[in-house]
Amino acid sequence: MTIEPRIDELPTKLGHALHQIEAQPNSIVITAITLFGVGAYKARTMVGHPGRSGLEMTLIGTVSALAGYFIGALFSVPATP
Numbered sequence: 001m002t003i004e005p006r007i008d009e010l011p012t013k014l015g016h017a018l019h020q021i022e023a024q025p026n027s028i029v030i031t032a033i034t035l036f037g038v039g040a041y042k043a044r045t046m047v048g049h050p051g052r053s054g055l056e057m058t059l060i061g062t063v064s065a066l067a068g069y070f071i072g073a074l075f076s077v078p079a080t081p
Contacts, residue, residue, distance in 0.1 A: 035061040 039057025040050035072079070 031065070032058050032062065 035058045036054035039054035042048070042057070043050040043053035
């Protein structure tokens with residue numbers, strides 16, 4: 001039994017892990033901006049203050065995403081298949 005295949009796989013697995021670490025903050029920022037934009041657009045087309053509605057949509061989306069993330073972590077659900 002040799003450990004060579006595992007050593008060969010290490011850079012690939014490490015690269016995927018680092019890529020996910022870099023992608024998460026970018027994903028969070030893009031999602032928050034999009035949610036704010038949708039909330040502001042909703043207020044402009046319906047009735048309401050765009051800033052308040054955008055902030056409300058961003059907070060609701062962020063809290064629900066964090067709840068899903070922590071529930072998944074609680075049950076040890078893998079982030080990617």
